[in-house]
Amino acid sequence: MRKRFWLVVLIPLIIFVTVVYLFINSWIESGIEYAAEEVVGAEVEINNLRIGLSPIGIEWEKIQVANPRNTWENLFETGIVKFSMDFGQLLRGKYIIEQIEVNEFIIGSKRKTDGAINRERNKRAVLAGNEGTFSELADKAFKKTIETPPLFDLVKLKNGFNADSLLKALDMxxxxxxxxxxxxxxxxxxxxxxxxxxxxxxxxxxxxxxxxxxxxxxxxxxxxxxxxxxxxxxxxxxxxxxxxxxxxxxxxxxxxxxxxxxxxxxxxxxxxxKDDFEKLKNMARLPSFKAGGMAQLLVGSEMYKRIKNYLYWADAARTNIEKYSPEPEYEYPPRMQGQDIEFPAEKKLPKFWIKNVKISGGNIKQEGETFIQAKGTAGNISDNQLLTGMPLTFSLEGSENERRTIKLSGLFDRRKNIPYDEISANLSGVPVGEFNLGNSNFLPAKITDAVMTTGFQISLIGNKIDVNSDFYLTNLNLLFEAEPKNIVERLVREVLINVKDFKVSLRLWNTGGNLDLALATDLDEKLMNKISSVVGEEINKLQSELKRKFDSYINAELNxxxxxxxxxxxxxxxxxxxxxxxxxxxxxxxxxxxxxxxxxxxxxxxxxxxxxxxxxxx
Amino acid sequence: MFWLSFIRKFLKILAEGQTPKQIALGFALGSLIGLSPMLTLQGLLIWIIILILDVNISAAIVAVTLFKIIAFIFDPAFHAFGFFILTLEPFKDFFTTLYNVPVAPLTRFNNTLVMGSFISAVILFIPVYFSMKFFVIKYREKLHEKIIKWKIYKIIKQSSMFRYYEKVKSLGGLR
Incomplete structure (x- = not known):
C-alpha cells in the first residue's frame, strides 16, 4: 500500500468528486446540446438540466431546437422534460428509458436569437446534409414538367415551330x-x-x-x-x-x-x-389539352416548393433511422476500434431504447406570438427494431388558438429487409400569406390572402414512394402581376378572377426508378374547355403535323x-x-x-x- | 519538447528513487492499460490499483504511452486474436453468461480488440515485469554511469524545463 495513500489518492479523489458534483449538470447539459446540434444542424439550448440519482434520471426546464431550414424559428420547444433510466441495464451499457415526459410542446415558435451554428458543423449535421434520393427524384420529376411550360402564344408557337429540326434535335x-x-x-x-x-x-x-x-x-x-x-x-x-x-x-x-x-x-x-413523341411535344412546347397540363402550369412551381419540404423529412427518416443488420463475419474495422461480437441474450435489448414519449401541449398564451401547442406520443425510439420487435411510431395533434390545427403521425419500420415508412400530416386553417400561381412565362400571379387545408400522406416501401396530397384553398384573393400576354392568359384570367376557392391534388409515385407526377385542380376542366374552344384547332394542326413527320420517320426505321x-x-x-x-x-x-x-x-x-x-x- | 521531457523523466526513474520492483510493477501495470484500446472498466480498476499500491506512477505513465504505440501497431493482430477467442466454441456458454450479467458488458469484453489486447497484456504481464526489473537493476549497475557521461544527457539535464520539473518535484513530493 502506498505510504501517503491519502495524499496521493484520497485528496485527488475528493477533489475530483467535488468538481464532478459541482459541474456535472452543466457538462452533461453542454454535452447533450452539442450532440443534438450535430444531429439537427442548428442551435439546441437546454435550460437548468439536473441529474437525479434515485432513480437515475435527467430533468430539464426547457429545450429549444432551432429549425435548420429557418434558424429564426424553432423546430420545437418544450417546457419541463423528465425521464429516468433503467439502472440494471445501465450497468450492462444500455440506455433503456421507460417513459419521457415532455410538457408544453410547441411547434414553430419564433426565436429571439438566430439559431444558426457554424457552417462546418451545419454541413456535417445528420439532418442538414445533402438531399436524399427521394428529394432528388422529385426534383427531376418536377423539373421535367414545369421547367419548359407549354407555349400558349400562337404567334410565337408558329414562328418557332419547325418539325424537321425538332426531330433532328430529339434524342430518341x-x-x-x-x-x-x-x-x-x-x-x-x-x-x-x-x-x-x-x-x-x-x-x-x-x-x-x-x-x-x-x-x-x-x-x-x-x-x-x-x-x-x-x-x-x-x-x-x-x-x-x-x-x-x-x-x-x-x-x-x-x-x-x-x-x-x-x-x-x-x-x-x-x-x-410514345415517350419519344411526348418528348417531342414538350420540345415544341405544344400545350396538351389534358386536365393535368393546366394544373402543372398553374400550381406546379408552388407545389414543387411545398412538396420538397415534406420529402426532406421523409429522406432524413429513411437515411437516419437505423436498420438492424445481422452480425457479420470477420470484419476489418478501423484501427483501435475492434469488432463487437454479439452473444445470445435471454432478453436481448437494444443499446438505446426510449419506450414511450408522452408529450403534453400545455396552455401557453403569449401576445403577438404564433405557434402551435401540440400533444401526443412517440414510441419505441431505438437503435435496433428487431430487438424491440416494434416500429418507431409518433402521433401529434396541436392547435394555435383554436384557429390553425395540425395532425402528424408516422411509422418507421426497420424490422424487415425492406424498410417501410408512413408519414401523414393534416393541417387546417393555415393562413396563406403567399401562394404563387403560374410562373414567369405564364400568367404570373399570386394568392395574397387565403386559408388552406392540407392533407398529406407519404408511403415509402424500399425504393418505392407514393405521395398523395390535397391542398384546399378558401377565401382567396388573387393578384395578377402583369397584363395578359396572349389570348390563353386572358382566358385563364377570366376564369380565375371569379374564383374564391379551389383544390389541388397531387400524386407523386414510382415503381422503381424515376418518379411520376400527377397534378390536378378542380378548375382544370373549366379552363381547358375554354382554351381549347379558342386555340385548340390551331394547336391540333401543329400537333398533327408533328405527329405525321414523327410517324413517317419512326415507321421507316421500324420497317x-x-x-x-x-x-x-x-x-x-x-x-x-x-x-x-x-x-x-x-x-x-x-x-x-x-x-x-x-x-x-x-x-x-x-x-x-x-x-x-x-x-x-x- | 514533449519527447525531451519524456526521455528525461524515464531516465530519471531508472536511475534513482524507488526500488526496481516498484518501477517494474508500475511499468507492467501501465502496460495493461496501454495495450487496451479504449476506456473500459478494467482499465479504470488498474488505474485505481496503480494509485493504491506503492508502485512508480511515472513508470506506469511511460508504459501507457509506450504500449499505446505498440497497441496501434499490432492492432490487426489483437483484433484477429480477440476474434479467435470470442468465437471459440468451448467458451461460448461462458461468454454468453458474462454477456447477460450486469457490469460485465462495461468491460467491453465482447469487443475483439479489447479481448485480444487484454489477454495479450495479461500473458505479457510477468515477462514485462521481470524484464523491466532486470533492466532497471542492470541500468543502475552499469548503464547509468555510462549514460550520464553522454553529452546529450548533460544537455537534457541542464535544460530549463528539466530544472523546473525538479523544483516542482521537490515541492510536491512527487516520485
Missing part, C-alpha cells in the same frame, strides 16, 4: 432501343451459326448411322447370335442419335429463350415511341428493323424446325428397326426351341 430512346435489339438479333444469329456448324458435323454422323442401320435386313438374319449383334448395333445407334438430339435440344433451348426475350423486348418499342427481324429470325426458326424433323425421322427409323429385330429374335428363339424338342423326340 426508341431508336436506341431498336439499335440494341438489332445487336441482339445479330448476336442470336452468330450464336445460331455456331450451333448450326456443330450440328452439320453431327448430322453426318446421324446419316452414317442411319445408313448402317438401314443396311440391316432382319429377314435375312436367321441365327440368334447374329440377330443379337444387330440389336446391339441398333442400340448403339440409338444412343448416338439420342446424344446428338440432347445436344441439339439444349442448344436450341437457349436459342428459343433468347427468341422469346427478344419478342418481349420488341413489344416494348411502342412505349418508347427496316422488321425486315431484318423477319429475314434473320425466320431463317433460324425454319432451320431449327428442319433439324428437329430430321432427328425425329432418324430416331423413328432406328426404333422401327429395333422392333423388327426383336420380332425376328423371338421368331429365331422359337424355331431353335422347336428344333431342339423335335430332336429329343426323334
Amino acid at each position: 430512346s426508341s431508336l436506341k432501343n431498336i439499335d440494341s435489339l438489332e445487336k441482339d438479333i445479330q448476336n442470336l444469329t452468330d450464336d445460331w451459326a455456331t450451333i448450326k456448324n456443330d450440328f452439320e458435323i453431327r448430322k453426318q454422323k446421324v446419316i452414317e448411322v442411319e445408313q448402317q442401320i438401314s443396311s440391316i435386313n432382319p429377314a435375312q438374319l436367321k441365327d440368334v447370335q447374329k440377330i443379337s449383334e444387330a440389336i446391339t448395333a441398333v442400340d448403339n445407334a440409338q444412343k448416338t442419335v439420342s446424344e446428338i438430339s440432347t445436344f441439339i435440344n439444349e442448344k436450341s433451348g437457349t436459342v428459343q429463350t433468347n427468341l422469346q426475350n427478344l419478342t418481349a423486348s420488341i413489344g416494348n418499342i411502342d412505349n418508347f415511341i 427496316k428493323f422488321n425486315e431484318m427481324y423477319k429475314s434473320k429470325i425466320s431463317a433460324i426458326q425454319n432451320q431449327l424446325g428442319a433439324y428437329n424433323i430430321l432427328l425425329s425421322d432418324k430416331i423413328n427409323i432406328i426404333d422401327n428397326k429395333e422392333e423388327e429385330l426383336l420380332a425376328q429374335l423371338e421368331k429365331a428363339k422359337k424355331g431353335f426351341l422347336e428344333d431342339k424338342i423335335k430332336s429329343i423326340f426323334k
